[in-house]
Amino acid sequence: MNIQEQMQQLAARAQAASRLMAKASPAAKNDALAALAGLLETRQEAIAVANARDIAKAEAAGMDTAKLDRLRLTPKVLASMAQACRHVAGLSDPIGEIESVKQRPNGLMVGRMRVPLGVVCMIYESRPNVTVDSAILCLKAGNAVVLRGGSEAFESNMALAGLLSEALELAGLPGAAVQLVPTTDRAAVPALCKLDEYIDVMIPRGGEGLIRSVVEAATMPVLKHYKGVCHLFVDKGADLDNAVAVADNGKCQRPGVCNALECLLVHRDVAKEFLPKVAKALGGKGVEFRACPESLPLLGPTAKPATEADWGFEFLDYILAVRVVADMDEALEHIAAYSSHHTECILTSDHARAMRFLREADASMVGINCSTRFNDGGELGLGAEIGISTSKLHAYGPMGVTELTSQKFVVFGQGQVRG
């Protein structure tokens, strides 16, 4: 059997399982999540054996220590995965909810019922805990999921996917509702991308190259974000001490993530007072500034002149682009030109300008007087997230359980025909 046929059979099994998952009771799905939490605790030895094979192979291939650490399924990591299962079990089940039933003039009652998407295909490069964290959200939403993780975590992912299927079956649900692609053959991903007859949506997570290749090959919808180039605009009249704290939080709390701050825009009227404070607080922590000509002399010894390439760049590091703008128009124009539509925030005390920014900045999260770091499913109240979408179709922003569902029209009639 070639890889195309193998992927087609796997996807067909996923679709058959998705039909059973769609009518699974909330209790059965939660039983499966509870069973999985238990297995993650009682099968630590078997997981450790599989994980050790990945680690040994990675060490032999010369993987660096930081990456090795991310690959390691320690008892602590497994405990946090078990906790995630119990947390997701505790979230409310959206499937079957009927919203906004309204009566038509002919007496038909028309509403929308929440239904699963069907089959979700996750393609990811990250550490093996994504296997469990993603799959449990898909299952809670009544979907089947096809998982394709990174080859360096293949043995670990196979072990975890095995536990997922086992937990499903313990709860009377189809084990094939979770399937890891059982090969590291690179041809598997392009093959999956053409199976729109079986797979309803692709969710790639990883580097821009991986995501772009899925977008170009896929004939089904893709939920994704390429990068997060988050801006913070400090308006005149903003509380400047708070602005330093918010900029510091955005840049320094966790520089390597997509909601980290990458570019600070400062209203000209406050630049001379504000930027030396930024230089002191962030520069003091080793942040390097890529500064426009006007901000450069205000930012101290770690500032360098910005080049055009620094605007719209995702540094993911202790580097911050800084630009002085004449007014709100210029701030919004900069954002429109360089935004990745991920997160844009303003710090202001002026109500009208706050509301204008809220309306006009085009991003999956627009914040007034807060850190860019809040664009996260947990922080925004979704309970958990499977990723962040920066395209507007279906979901814009963090995707939780509800974003892994759809709504169909339901009509309650009394024998009506169309006139």
Next chain:
Amino acid sequence: MNIQEQMQQLAARAQAASRLMAKASPAAKNDALAALAGLLETRQEAIAVANARDIAKAEAAGMDTAKLDRLRLTPKVLASMAQACRHVAGLSDPIGEIESVKQRPNGLMVGRMRVPLGVVCMIYESRPNVTVDSAILCLKAGNAVVLRGGSEAFESNMALAGLLSEALELAGLPGAAVQLVPTTDRAAVPALCKLDEYIDVMIPRGGEGLIRSVVEAATMPVLKHYKGVCHLFVDKGADLDNAVAVADNGKCQRPGVCNALECLLVHRDVAKEFLPKVAKALGGKGVEFRACPESLPLLGPTAKPATEADWGFEFLDYILAVRVVADMDEALEHIAAYSSHHTECILTSDHARAMRFLREADASMVGINCSTRFNDGGELGLGAEIGISTSKLHAYGPMGVTELTSQKFVVFGQGQVRG
């Protein structure tokens, strides 16, 4: 300039216009719609000249009378287009609405604001009134639209698109928010399909071949339906006289549309009583039945044995597939196997079976005790529709103004940073 460059420039103009449309006031958008209604009434002569060129070309090419009629922009057709403009102007404007603002433990207020999608690209083969009917919904939702109509209506579409741009400019909005692709070059569509940097969504409408070619080439999301294979399941205990009327309405009211009935499923317990009534009413109107072995002897002289190819087939004609099923399970299995996920209806007096069907039939509209013909934006209360989606991402079912929008997260803070 080659076609790729030409399409890229056109799409870039659309994106620039979409940014202005996104912040247009409801009044300005409605002014544009009112201006367009006026122009459709006062410029009938100019439209007639353009339309006459299309008609002459089509006649010379030997187009049949029915198709010629659909191509003709009569005063009556233009009046109905003007009426559609005024109707859409009267719909409520969803842009800027903020829903479900909730407080987080840290005091952040988190909600979702409705925003336009950006740039919509419509690719269609139908009559020229689609040009206006689609564009006005896109505009109402604050989008820019790129239109690519059929080559046989090219002159008519150019004239109508010219009026759309003129109406926008009369209202102080960018004329480039509506652009018809100004060439019939077939390479335009594949070129547009790769411009995901500028175009947010493709909406193809037409034959399955056209839609499939867009799905395969497009790197942005596609909203579409391939076909409508609508089933009606007549349960035991259903009101059989009403069932005849509902089947008749589904099949005969307008057989050529996607929500017409294509397959009747009948519970075995009522087949002998019900099917002769169907034979009399529908057979009497010339409906040809493609019948399973059990229903064949009950359906009179216009019945033929069904072949496997008749199940799941979209006849779009006075032809109806008929199958007797043992029970609800068999009805739902038939639907799962042959559904196009468009419309599925049940006629029943049993509450539990009604609710089971509602939950388990997987279609963009599931109806209890009503005709399949109700799966339509107007009938379901959307005000108007740009098409019907049978895939679950973003929209499932008829798409009105709201389905041409998205929601971004908006956060109202008081200086919060993430802990």
